[in-house]
Amino acid sequence: MNVCDIINPENLVYEKTTVMNDVPMHYCPGCSHGVVHKILGEIIQEMDIQDKTIGVAPVGCAVFAYKYLDIDWQQAAHGRAPAVATAIKRLLPDRYVFTYQGDGDLAAIGTAETIHACNRGENIAIIYINNGIYGMTGGQMAPTTLIGMKSTTSPKGRDLPIAGHPLDMSKLLAQLDGVCYVTRQSVHTVAAVRKAKKAIQKALENSMQNKGTSIVEIVSTCSSGWRMTPAESNDWMVENMFPVYPMGDLKNI
Ligand SMILES: Cc1ncc(C[n+]2csc(CCOP(=O)(O)OP(=O)(O)O)c2C)c(N)n1
Ligand code: SF4
Numbered sequence: 001m002n003v004c005d006i007i008n009p010e011n012l013v014y015e016k017t018t019v020m021n022d023v024p025m026h027y028c029p030g031c032s033h034g035v036v037h038k039i040l041g042e043i044i045q046e047m048d049i050q051d052k053t054i055g056v057a058p059v060g061c062a063v064f065a066y067k068y069l070d071i072d073w074q075q076a077a078h079g080r081a082p083a084v085a086t087a088i089k090r091l092l093p094d095r096y097v098f099t100y101q102g103d104g105d106l107a108a109i110g111t112a113e114t115i116h117a118c119n120r121g122e123n124i125a126i127i128y129i130n131n132g133i134y135g136m137t138g139g140q141m142a143p144t145t146l147i148g149m150k151s152t153t154s155p156k157g158r159d160l161p162i163a164g165h166p167l168d169m170s171k172l173l174a175q176l177d178g179v180c181y182v183t184r185q186s187v188h189t190v191a192a193v194r195k196a197k198k199a200i201q202k203a204l205e206n207s208m209q210n211k212g213t214s215i216v217e218i219v220s221t222c223s224s225g226w227r228m229t230p231a232e233s234n235d236w237m238v239e240n241m242f243p244v245y246p247m248g249d250l251k252n253i
Contacts, residue, residue, distance in 0.1 A: 017041035019050055021070050026061075030230020032220030033061055033129060035187040037068050039197045040100075040127075043204065044071060053096040053204075054088055056081040060102035061136045062129065079110020082117030085124045089207070096204050098125040103144040104134040107169045111143075114169065121178025121212035125203035128169065128215060131222035132241060139225035143167035146244055151225070166244055170217045174250040181206055181214035182250040186242075188221070188234045211253075219245045 019041035027034045044053050050071055057065045059078040066073035076084040081099035089097040099106075106114050106128050117124070133151055134140040141151040141158060144166050148157040158166075174182040181203060185196035196218060203214035219241050221233035228236060 017045045019045045019070055021068055023067060025068060026064060028224045030221055030223035030233050032131065032187050032218060035193060036127065036129060036218055037065065039187070039193065039200060041069055043197060043201045047201065047204070049096050052094065054092070056085045056088065056097070056099040058101040058105040060105050062100055062102060065100055079105050079108070080113055081105065081110065082113045082122070082124070082126065086117055086120070086122045089122060089124050096207055098127055098204065098207070100127045101129065102135065103128070103130045103132065104142045107143045107167050114173070115176070118173050118213045118215070119176045119178050123207045123210055124213060125200070125207050126213065126215045127200060128217040129220045130217050130245060131220040131225065133222050133225040135222040135225045146240055168245065170215060170250050173215055178212045179215065179251060180211040180253050183252070184217045184219060184245055184247050184250065186219045186237070186247060188237060217245070
């Protein structure tokens with residue numbers, strides 16, 4: 001007998017979203033990417049927009065996002081997702097178009113594309129996974145790496161005089177007139193997941209209202225890059241990342 005055969009449907013309190021494909025994920029245990037994918041799948045299912053949603057995937061660990069969410073995807077070269085999303089949204093204005101980018105992708109090599117797409121006020125949602133490190137390539141320093149934070153290219157910790165300050169992209173983008181919504185969220189607790197879900201849904205809805213660009217930053221963990229267990233990563237993130245990248249809305253018009 002299969003476990004599904006003995007479940008009384010009336011007692012079912014949780015069901016996996018059908019927008020997620022039934023395949024194992026390659027993400028490390030404790031990685032935030034998987035949680036954010038699940039939220040996206042749930043929102044897309046609840047909004048009933050599976051056939052109207054196009055994601056633009058980054059270079060980085062989320063390069064395989066297309067395997068996990070059953071929507072249309074376009075993969076963009078490193079950092080170019082906002083430029084690619086611009087073209088897609090302008091050609092297909094009736095689609096919900098979002099980019100999904102890490103901090104190496106969005107805040108390093110893609111800084112120019114991000115700023116110009118936001119400044120133009122493209123009607124897209126940008127989902128920005130800030131784990132403060134280059135995860136996929138083995139944990140190198142990113143512009144977002146904290147002062148003193150160790151990485152493979154800053155083994156003694158990020159040094160302010162040499163590497164400068166951590167780059168707060170959300171703060172910077174909130175200044176731009178083309179941007180209607182900027183919020184910083186996380187997915188390390190059930191309450192945080194619920195808030196992040198509402199934020200991503202709002203960003204997708206905004207993209208259909210000609211309001212301009214919406215950015216949802218998710219302050220995230222990279223347990224492998226940080227060389228920590230999943231539980232240690234969550235604690236470290238709260239203690240060290242949140243003071244530099246505080247939670248909450250930066251802009252909402
Ligand atoms: C033009 C270019 N430069 C560098 C690379 C190598 N590269 C691939 S993924 C990556 C880091 C991605 O880090 P991030 O965007 O923070 O995503 P994460 O893996 O942490 O989710 C780099 C540097 C590349 N693929 N293309
Ligand atoms: S390397 Fe980091 S960002 Fe990549 S899957 Fe592992 S934990 Fe996630």
